[in-house]
Amino acid sequence: MKPFFLLLTVIACNHTPVQKNDSSLASQSPAARAVSDSIVPAQYANGKLITLEKNNAQWEKELNELEYYVLRQEGTERAFSGDLWDHHEHGTYICRGCGLPLFASETKFNSGTGWPSFFKPIVPDCIRGIVDNSHGMSRLEVECARCGGHLGHVFNDGPAPTGLRYCMNSVSLDFVKE
Numbered sequence: 001m002k003p004f005f006l007l008l009t010v011i012a013c014n015h016t017p018v019q020k021n022d023s024s025l026a027s028q029s030p031a032a033r034a035v036s037d038s039i040v041p042a043q044y045a046n047g048k049l050i051t052l053e054k055n056n057a058q059w060e061k062e063l064n065e066l067e068y069y070v071l072r073q074e075g076t077e078r079a080f081s082g083d084l085w086d087h088h089e090h091g092t093y094i095c096r097g098c099g100l101p102l103f104a105s106e107t108k109f110n111s112g113t114g115w116p117s118f119f120k121p122i123v124p125d126c127i128r129g130i131v132d133n134s135h136g137m138s139r140l141e142v143e144c145a146r147c148g149g150h151l152g153h154v155f156n157d158g159p160a161p162t163g164l165r166y167c168m169n170s171v172s173l174d175f176v177k178e
Helices: 003-012 023-027 030-042 056-062 065-073
Strands: 091-095 101-104 127-132 139-144 150-155 165-168 173-177
Touching (some): 101 173
Antiparallel strands (some): 091 101, 091 173, 150 165
16 A cells, blocks of 8 residues: 555544644634534534434435435546536535535635545545545545545645645535535
């Protein structure tokens, strides 16, 4: 395993709730801080993120065919086909499966790939990384830590300050305007 993926797995799988005095929140927009301060902590019990358990039949009822394919079967939408890849409003990107806040619009950038790309999540423990060795390559799959929905992958070719590119599927996300 490459050192980057091991390090990123440790970072992305961190399940310690962010404290309100965490300095990483200071650089977020007021809307992102409000999401971090109100919605995210409400999803914790005894210091752990509350997970959402549903069976495949429940997910099939709630999601359309493409959403189910991507979120539950680890599929990928075609590049430049999603509604959020070229989206520029201010607000918060949330998991389409469970509504957990994942990315602030201030961390979104144009990667040229045709998928929404972000350089960091709002709260690191709202996502988890899983090594994906499919398609003849090793990369880190990103899932929602609450519902386990497949969001996309993360790569180490992003912009400063993190150098990471969270390459997400539009169909895995919803947008809440600021």
